[in-house]
Amino acid sequence: MQHPIIERSSRIPAPSRRRASRFALMGAAAALAFGAVVAPVGGAFAEAPATLSAPAGPSSFADVVERVKGAVVAIKVKAYEESHNPFEGQELSPDDPMYRFFKRFGGEMPQKRMTQSQGSGFIISADGYVVTNNHVVEHASEVEVALEDGRSLSAKVIGTDKRTDLALLKVNDGAKLPYVEWTATPPRVGDWVIAVGNPFGLGGSVTAGIVSARGRDIGAGPYDDFLQIDAPVNRGNSGGPAFDERGAVVGVNTAIYSPSGGSIGIGFAIPAEVAKDVIAALKDKGVVSRGWIGVKIQPVTQDIADSLGLKSTKGALIAQPQKGAPAEAAGLKSGDVIVAVNGEKIDGPRELARRIAAMGPNKTVDITYLRNGSEKSAKLTLGKLPEEREARADEEDMGGPGGGGGSHVASLGIEVAPASEMRGGGGEGLYVVDIDPGGAAAQKGLRRGDVIVEAGGQPVHTRSDLSSAIDGARKEGRRSVLLRVKSADGSKFIAVPVKQGAG
Template sequence: MQHPVIERSSRMPAPARRRRAPRVALMGAVAALAFGAAFGAPVGQAFAEASSVTTAPATGPASFADVVDRVKGAVVAIKVKGYEEQHGNPFEGQEMSPDDPMYRFFKRFGGETPQKHMTQSQGSGFIISADGYVVTNNHVVEHANEVEVTLEDGRTLPAKVIGTDKRTDLALVKVNDGKLPFVEWSSAQPRVGDWVIAVGNPFGLGGSVTAGIVSARGRDIGAGPYDDFLQIDAPVNRGNSGGPAFDAHGNVVGVNTAIYSPSGGSVGIGFAIPSEVAKDVIASLKDKGVVARGWIGVKIQPVTPEIAESLGLKANKGALIAQPQKGAPAESAGLKAGDVITAVNGEKIDTPRDLARRIAAMGPNKTVDLTYVRNGSEKSAKLTLGKLPEEKEARVDDEDTGGGVGGGAQVAGLGIEVAPASEVRGAGGQGLYVTDIDPDGAAAQKGLRRGDVIVEAGGQTVTSRADLASAIDGARKEGRRSVLLRVKSADGSKFVAVPVKQSAG
């Protein structure tokens, strides 16, 4: 069974020829309106006087036609032309000597020099102002050399990309054609169970509408560091990317972006960027052409139940600092690896993603108060946010890699062999280098790899196997089920709570 993945699909899809593995797919082909009916389910009502159950139809709109008539003129199709470099050798498999007269021909034209070829894709969008600003997805226009917008009345207009934001997959383009129909963002967040109407151009079909409900909020589908998607069951398909999701009043509650599907078509699980996120990003793109986000300069990771128990926390909430960046605002304010950030300006932080979104939304140069826990005590720090550098995120990578050497001493109970890092060339000189690991052992099961360097155990630095053994014994004596290790790899630092066996007796 294959796990779902994010797939960008901004080209026009070809007819399906075989079944595909389940995936979460970005719908960057053509946005459209696929009209569907919604029916109310019967609701049972129990009476105290009798055991019989009567049913009555649930209330709901008899038709979405009036709403659709009001908003459809603001929904557009977006056609994109671009160029991509094609790598690879079309003559791969041809074997010949450098002395062969055709050798130079194959070397020159066989793919070592990238060849550009034109691509065409389509998506959806919607007009948010009478002067022609159009919202769509970044993945619809990110490789664009030419952008055209087709209006509901059939006219096609050239468009200019004003700005894009890869992290939220949003983009803003502009057309010029006098006064255009437009729609507005919703001022209220939709609730789970509220009606939602998706409008766009699925599979290149023009002007289609579907209806359903909001199935869930706050979905993280692995698309980016600020995932906070609405899940909707209004059918959306390839080509709906960038199209709007409306509430029953015709206000935009989301921007359709992705689907989960085993075949590329709708199975009732779609994802939309909520309006409360989208409207702030779009406003920044309109004003500056870019989105400037706040930044404190830390790598963070979740507080698992094992880590919470190892740190003596009452709940597994907050964002654990795995590594502060040198010279960044967090380090300048005194925050250290092992601190757990629990609140920003008095508002609680439940997860690392909460922290990343909260800090990013504030923007640079803002002063914030951070509440954090260190060694069981609550502390606070005031700092001024920096600007998030390009392609940097407040996160810790999931995969660690590293080479290994032999000759380490085994650590009982963890399933690893270690050697002082000072004795291993290129290991950095501090901590214990993991020279070997039992793939079925406790450490391997928690993600440690050969080549990792253990720099702390139980909150104390370690330079020898005896230091690590002492930390394990200390965890046992305190009745803890795990020992907390701070581990460095080629990709950075993270904390790992490794189970320890309790002494018999």
């Protein structure tokens, strides 16, 4: 992950023979404990009377832990690190000085080094399907599953999904294995949660806490929707289960927020409602196929809403449709705001991405969007989300006139020139050649080298075009002018404040 102190509660390297007491920690974030799992988990606690005036938690989790711990496992991984040997793959002659060097000091040419690491997982069926994190087994050459009774079984990787950091393994024991089941009811904030896993290689560890928050976005990917829990989790807990107080799996422990690498009470788990669908797809096909409409989207900020004359910040703003993608084929354009899918309202970009992805490819959907203040609809057929998507701006030279001037451009704190006159600027829009670091545009994220292609919904080719858009926004009483900008990161919209009464 990119966040400086969000760490995977991933696997940890196994202790080496030289330093058996020292654990090299690699990731950090899963739910508690080791293994647990038993045939379908039923309720273990009686319902609390509705007349209680204050919440009362269980006096002990021992009964639940005893029932589920057999299904929680330790994942042991062997992998080979990439060698940094510059001579790898080369055949050296015995007459070569480097050959004699390696023979004298190393015996042989350096080879890739095998590493061993550990994580957590849990069994979800009697025939041996095991859930863990993708990052636990991503580079594995061999995977073993250590059961709670001390046995180790060789595991096959059935499928992985990098976008949600989930993986499905299979072990064969010849007998029915203890297992646990997914919860049918998502937990509420404040509900008890029990984590079981393999922290620091110490199998069978249990901790407890509550669900602190739902729907957390930690920058891990486009489908972030994590449970935040305060049950202590540490490195090596990755892939382990988070249980409710009845023993059903409510999440898969994946990451922790930690400046030190250890638990400070902020852990993150993939919710069961997300995990079980992904795992079902991996079991069925070995991969997850997601729906795709082919747009770059961004949130509707209050400034952007004001610039577009919108009453709400709900929805997802299309910064740029991809060429040939379903959205472009259906007529969607930059500046449109998607507000509903199949009649169901969406709050923002992440909800749109998750909903479209979950539908899968080849489905026909109705998209409701706003354009120039009017509500419109489009019907489109979803494509398949590509494995890798191009993140750079469109570099095609589309042509366009230059020249012109403008009296309001300076109020934004920028200096522009026709992009066609600038080397590498392309032929479209206005190139930002200079910017005041304390000016309105810089404060909103505009940078030198960006290209302004639209202002106020209209193409701009000259300073006069940009000045007219600023003047138009001012006369309409709007607080901002909406710019569509191309940068190294792609297209995006930026709402830049305009000075009222400036002339």
